[in-house]
Amino acid sequence: MKDGLEDVIACKTTISRIALENGRAILEYRGYDIRDLARKASYEEVAYLLLYGELPKKYELQDFKIELAERRELPPQIIGLLTHLPPYTHPMVVLRTATSYLGSLDKKIAVRTREETFNKAKDLIAKFPTIVAYYHRIRTGRNIIPPALEFSHAANFLYMLHGEEPTKTAERALDMDLILHAEHELNASTFAARIAASTLADIYACVVAATGTLMGPLHGGAAQEVMRMLREVASPRRAEEYVKRKIEAGERIMGFGHRVYRGVMDPRAELLRYLAKRLAAEGSTKWFEISEAIAKAAYKYKKLLPNVDFYSASVYANLGIPDDLFVNIFAMGRISGWTAHIIEQYENNRLIRPRAEYVGEKEKKFIPLSKR
Numbered sequence: 143m144k145d146g147l148e149d150v151i152a153c154k155t156t157i158s159r160i161a162l163e164n165g166r167a168i169l170e171y172r173g174y175d176i177r178d179l180a181r182k183a184s185y186e187e188v189a190y191l192l193l194y195g196e197l198p199k200k201y202e203l204q205d206f207k208i209e210l211a212e213r214r215e216l217p218p219q220i221i222g223l224l225t226h227l228p229p230y231t232h233p234m235v236v237l238r239t240a241t242s243y244l245g246s247l248d249k250k251i252a253v254r255t256r257e258e259t260f261n262k263a264k265d266l267i268a269k270f271p272t273i274v275a276y277y278h279r280i281r282t283g284r285n286i287i288p289p290a291l292e293f294s295h296a297a298n299f300l301y302m303l304h305g306e307e308p309t310k311t312a313e314r315a316l317d318m319d320l321i322l323h324a325e326h327e328l329n330a331s332t333f334a335a336r337i338a339a340s341t342l343a344d345i346y347a348c349v350v351a352a353t354g355t356l357m358g359p360l361h362g363g364a365a366q367e368v369m370r371m372l373r374e375v376a377s378p379r380r381a382e383e384y385v386k387r388k389i390e391a392g393e394r395i396m397g398f399g400h401r402v403y404r405g406v407m408d409p410r411a412e413l414l415r416y417l418a419k420r421l422a423a424e425g426s427t428k429w430f431e432i433s434e435a436i437a438k439a440a441y442k443y444k445k446l447l448p449n450v451d452f453y454s455a456s457v458y459a460n461l462g463i464p465d466d467l468f469v470n471i472f473a474m475g476r477i478s479g480w481t482a483h484i485i486e487q488y489e490n491n492r493l494i495r496p497r498a499e500y501v502g503e504k505e506k507k508f509i510p511l512s513k514r
C-alpha cells in the first residue's frame with residue numbers, strides 16, 4: 143500500500159466520477175459533465191442534483207430555490223456568537239464553530255430519518271453564505287445585511303458581503319465557481335465527513351469534521367496561499383525567478399499538483415482560468431497576468447499543472463473577496479457535496495475502520511518509574 147491511501151478505493155458512490163480517458167480528465171456529477179454543468183446550470187440546480195441524484199424539473203427547482211432562500215437567515219444565537227468571536231478568528235474557524243452551534247440549537251439533532259437529514263442538509267447549504275458574510279461585516283465593524291429572498295444563492299452572498307447588488311458578470315462568476323467547487327469524490331474533507339457519518343454521528347458533527355479538514359493548506363486552504371504568492375510575486379516579470387527559487391529549494395508551489403490528476407489538467411482549473419480571464423478583462427488584469435506567468439514557469443521547471451485552487455484566487459480577488467474568506471467560498475460550494483456524501487454514507491452504512499501497519503518496537507520489558 144502507498145502512503146496517503148493513494149489509489150485505494152474506500153467506498154462506492156453514485157455522486158461523482160473522476161476518470162482519465164484519452165489523456166483528458168473527466169469529472170462528472172451524477173453522470174453530468176462538469177463543463178456542461180458549469181456553463182449551463184445554476185448552483186441551486188447542481189445542489190439539487192447532488193442531493194437528490196437527478197436534475198430538477200422546472201417546478202422542483204423553483205420550490206428548492208424558495209426553500210433555500212427561506213432558510214438563509216440565522217437564529218439570533220448564531221448572530222450573537224459571531225458578534226462575540228474575536229475579529230482575528232480565521233473565518234473557517236468561525237464557520238466550523240457556528241456549524242457546531244447550529245447543531246446545539248437543533249432539538250432534532252439525533253433524528254436521522256431521510257426527511258430530517260435532507261432538511262438539515264438544505265439548512266446548512268442555505269446558511270453557510272450568511273455565516274460567512276455576517277461574520278465579515280461584524281469583524282469589520284459594519285452592519286449586517288439580511289439575506290434578500292429575491293436574489294440567487296450567488297447574488298445574495300455578494301449582496302450580503304458588499305452591501306450592493308452584484309453585476310450580472312459577478313453573480314455568474316461566483317455561481318460558476320460554486321458549481322466547480324461543489325463536489326469532488328473522495329477528497330480529504332469529504333472522506334472526513336464520511337468517516338464521521340459511518341459512526342452515525344449527527345450531520346453537524348460530520349460537517350464540522352469536513353470543515354476542519356478543508357482548511358489545511360494542502361487542501362482548500364491552498365487558495366489563500368495562492369493569493370499570498372500572487373501578492374509576493376507582485377509582477378509577471380518576477381514569476382519565473384520565484385518559481386525557480388521555490389522548486390530549487392524543494393518547496394511547493396501552492397495551487398499546483400493533484401493526487402488524482404497526475405500529468406493532466408484538472409478540468410476545473412481550465413474553466414476557472416477562463417472565468418479569471420473574463421473577470422480580468424472587465425476589471426483588473428494584474429492577478430490574472432501574474433497567475434499566467436507563474437503557471438508557465440511551474441510547467442517549465444517541474445511540469446506542474448494548476449489545480450482548482452490556483453485560478454480561484456484571481457477570480458475571488460476580482461470579486462472583491464478578502465483573502466482569508468477564500469476557503470470559506472470553497473466550503474460554501476462544497477457543502478452540497480459533503481451533505482450528499484453524508485446521506486449516501488448513512489443510507490449504505492458500514493463503519494469505516496481501516497487497519498494500520500505497526501512499525502514500532504515490540505514486546506519491550508516494562509521498567510518501573512523508579513528505575514527510568
Ligand SMILES: CC(=O)SCCNC(=O)CCNC(=O)[C@H](O)C(C)(C)COP(=O)(O)OP(=O)(O)OC[C@H]1O[C@@H](n2cnc3c(N)ncnc32)[C@H](O)[C@@H]1OP(=O)(O)O
Nearest residue numbers: 359360361362364393394395396397398399400401449451
Ligand atoms: C482542492 C484541493 O485540495 S487541490 C490541492 C490543493 N493543494 C495545493 O495546491 C498545495 C500544493 N500541492 C501539493 O502539495 C500536492 O500536489 C498535493 C498535496 C495536492 C498532492 O500531493 P501528492 O499526491 O501527495 O503528490 P506528491 O507529494 O506525491 O508529489 C509528486 C511529485 O510532484 C511534486 N509536486 C506536487 N505538487 C507540487 C507543488 N505544488 N509544487 C512543487 N512540487 C510539487 C512533488 O514534490 C513530487 O515530486 P518528486 O517526485 O520530485 O518528489
Ligand SMILES: O=C([O-])CC(=O)C(=O)O
Nearest residue numbers: 325326328329330401450
Ligand atoms: O480531490 C482532492 O483531493 C482535492 C480536490 O481537488 C477537491 O477537493 O476539490
